[in-house]
Amino acid sequence: MALVNEHFLKLPNNYLFADIAKKVNAFKVSHPHADVISLGIGDVTQPLCPAVIEAMHKAVDEMGTEATFRGYGPEQGYLFLREAIVKNDFLPRGIHLDPSEIFVNDGAKSDTGNIQELVRWDNSVGVTDPIYPVYIDSNAMIGRAGTLNDGKWSNVLYMPCTAENNFTPQIPDRRVDIIYLCYPNNPTGTVISKEELRKWVNYALRNDTLIFYDAAYEAYIQDPDIPHSIYEIKGARKVAVEFHSYSKTAGFTGVRCGYTVVPKELTAATLTGERVALNPLWNRRQCTKFNGTSYISQRAAEAIYTPEGKEQVKQTIQYYMNNAKHMRETLTSLGITVYGGENAPYLWVKTPDGMGSWKFFEQMLYEAHVVCTPGVGFGPSGEGYIRLTAFGDSKDCEEAMRRIIKWLK
Numbered sequence: 330m331a332l333v334n335e336h337f338l339k340l341p342n343n344y345l346f347a348d349i350a351k352k353v354n355a356f357k358v359s360h361p362h363a364d365v366i367s368l369g370i371g372d373v374t375q376p377l378c379p380a381v382i383e384a385m386h387k388a389v390d391e392m393g394t395e396a397t398f399r400g401y402g403p404e405q406g407y408l409f410l411r412e413a414i415v416k417n418d419f420l421p422r423g424i425h426l427d428p429s430e431i432f433v434n435d436g437a438k439s440d441t442g443n444i445q446e447l448v449r450w451d452n453s454v455g456v457t458d459p460i461y462p463v464y465i466d467s468n469a470m471i472g473r474a475g476t477l478n479d480g481k482w483s484n485v486l487y488m489p490c491t492a493e494n495n496f497t498p499q500i501p502d503r504r505v506d507i508i509y510l511c512y513p514n515n516p517t518g519t520v521i522s523k524e525e526l527r528k529w530v531n532y533a534l535r536n537d538t539l540i541f542y543d544a545a546y547e548a549y550i551q552d553p554d555i556p557h558s559i560y561e562i563k564g565a566r567k568v569a570v571e572f573h574s575y576s577k578t579a580g581f582t583g584v585r586c587g588y589t590v591v592p593k594e595l596t597a598a599t600l601t602g603e604r605v606a607l608n609p610l611w612n613r614r615q616c617t618k619f620n621g622t623s624y625i626s627q628r629a630a631e632a633i634y635t636p637e638g639k640e641q642v643k644q645t646i647q648y649y650m651n652n653a654k655h656m657r658e659t660l661t662s663l664g665i666t667v668y669g670g671e672n673a674p675y676l677w678v679k680t681p682d683g684m685g686s687w688k689f690f691e692q693m694l695y696e697a698h699v700v701c702t703p704g705v706g707f708g709p710s711g712e713g714y715i716r717l718t719a720f721g722d723s724k725d726c727e728e729a730m731r732r733i734i735k736w737l738k
């Protein structure tokens with residue numbers, strides 16, 4: 330008899346986006362002529378930039394000729410891309426990485442979910458709340474999260490991020506083995522300062538904690554003082570893995586490419602206290618379970634680092650950030666409290682008069698025909714907030730704001 334991994338059975342069904350779709354469909358059935366605008370889903374809308382398209386066409390042609398055809402590539406990713414990453418994403422910030430510390434992946438979701446394989450099943454886990462669900466669920470699937478009681482896992486420390494603490498999680502007063510941080514944050518759109526991030530690195534150094542740092546939205550940072558990488562903080566290489574993605578940076582949600590940094594200095598302990606380097610372990614894991622990202626996707630990613638690619642990617646990010654600015658200004662002028670949206674493509678909006686997330690979602694749907702994401706869907710501390718994304722078409726975004734003005738006035 331094959332026995333199922335019963336940890337999967339403890340997972341709550343994540344119905345968030347299915348629930349939203351159901352409610353939107355019910356509305357559409359009763360209002361067949363309403364034109365509904367979605368500012369809900371975290372996917373990009375603007376096409377790939379010309380430099381990327383050109384690189385992809387070229388790579389496709391290479392695949393069609395025997396002399397330039399490529400089969401399996403290196404599991405770690407092609408050196409041309411890893412060198413471009415080291416040179417463009419880190420060197421200008423004073424961070425010296427070796428290409429062997431970079432692991433190209435098929436998007437950050439896989440690695441943020443898989444990285445926990447490197448540590449024992451009985452480590453404790455800390456997360457900010459609200460949160461990107463992959464971190465907790467991937468730990469729950471192998472039993473590390475414990476059991477779920479009243480919406481919280483018994484072996485997970487939840488660190489609330491709310492208006493009351495300015496969305497800055499408090500450093501835990503006890504030691505935790507693994508901490509997940511995501512900045513700029515999805516869902517709140519807020520960022521972390523160098524001082525605050527330094528506190529986390531120092532906490533990790535003191536407590537022998539491993540930090541998994543998700544930098545998927547780093548390209549959206551506008552403020553020059555906000556760190557783009559945890560390795561801007563001294564000592565971070567000893568304690569942190571960092572995840573990057575081209576999905577939001579360059580519209581690669583359908584192309585699939587990103588990378589993970591596992592520094593050579595990063596170690597974890599055995600039960601007898603020996604230090605083990607995690608870079609060779611992750612390399613071993615990748616060589617066993619991953620056969621590399623497609624050559625075409627990696628050439629596409631490389632093109633982002635050309636002068637034209639950089640400029641074009643910047644323009645698309647600016648396009649989304651203009652949406653964010655317009656949304657922020659409109660909502661603020663209506664007396665609504667808005668967080669995020671300045672260094673991230675998400676706005677975290679406080680519902681008026683302490684209204685519940687779902688209630689506000691429904692009112693906005695029925696009265697303005699605009700879809701948002703209820704904050705409580707990202708964790709208990711998200712109650713009383715909704716998330717709006719700036720990833721829409723700018724015309725849709727402007728129309729949505731006109732409707733919200735009419736609705737709230």
Ligand SMILES: *Cc1c(COP(=O)(O)O)cnc(C)c1O
Pocket residue numbers: 371435436437438439441461511515543545573574575576577581582586587
């Ligand atoms: C979108 C997103 C990612 C990246 O996902 P991909 O698999 O690279 O498309 C990673 N982390 C967070 C928090 C995200 O929102």
